[in-house]
Amino acid sequence: MxxxxxxxxxxxxxxxxxxxxxxxxxxxxxxxxxxxxxxxxxxxxxxxxxxxxxxxxxxxxxxxxxxxxxxxxxxxxxxxxxxxxxxxxxxxxxxxxxxxxxxxxxxxxxxxxxxxxxxxxxxxxxxSPPKEAYPTMIVIRKEWETRALSATEMAKDKKNLASNSAAILLMMAHDEFTTSELCLHYLISSSNLDDVIFSACVGSLNGSQIMGFVRYLKKWLKKYEKFPSSSSLLGLDSVPSLENVTKCLLLRVCS
Structure with missing residues (x-):
């Protein structure tokens, strides 16, 4: 049937x-x-x-x-x-x-x-998100907001180092990023990416997309520069690490 x-x-x-x-x-x-x-x-x-x-x-x-x-x-x-x-x-x-x-x-x-x-x-x-994609992208933004606020509340207990680390990373990932960039976090933080395939994909983007991608990566670099200790914090799912961000920039140069 x-x-x-x-x-x-x-x-x-x-x-x-x-x-x-x-x-x-x-x-x-x-x-x-x-x-x-x-x-x-x-x-x-x-x-x-x-x-x-x-x-x-x-x-x-x-x-x-x-x-x-x-x-x-x-x-x-x-x-x-x-x-x-x-x-x-x-x-x-x-x-x-x-x-x-x-x-x-x-x-x-x-x-x-x-x-x-x-x-x-x-x-x-x-x-290059179409307008039709935004309603469900907003769902992702709300999830990030919820995670960041929840982690901030837990971090009020200054003795809980894990909560403090999570709060810093989540606020870094949430603040100053556009709705579509919040979705991009999932791809950049993924452990399922093959470097060769990813480099080829980046190399196939058009000029405006590449510039948008570089601007996105620079936001992360500025955040890790502002909070240098966060680069050694316990990683979280969907939060790009400094290593991943740097790797993406290198792949962009190589492509």
Missing amino acids: LTNLKSFSKVEFISMLSSYLEKNREKVGIPLAIGPKDEGYTKVLIKTLGFLMGEAVLGLVLEACFAFEIWEILEILIIGGLIDGPSSKNLLQNLIEKKRSDLVCLCITHVSDLQFSDIYTVLNLFL
């Missing part, structure tokens, strides 16, 4: 997916803390049993998620590391077409098999 998206509705798809995962749960004997009638049951099934989905089934599930715009399920699959290899093909491009910049950032963090086309597409999105 999943091979014909026109043969069922969004509600029917979620019901089929839940039934499929429930049958697998019964076969392997994995217990769940909630029942079918509880709220969020399907999400818990995916988090717990999503790894049992084969490549073919996962591909069909992804198609249905895009067709019915079921972003909460797609988000669980991305964060759970279930989308990789062949299943990640065209994922970023499809998300960009759907104007889901927030999920693009998640993919950068959690999908390890990023190809040239993926990285180049993301660089284009964040360095």
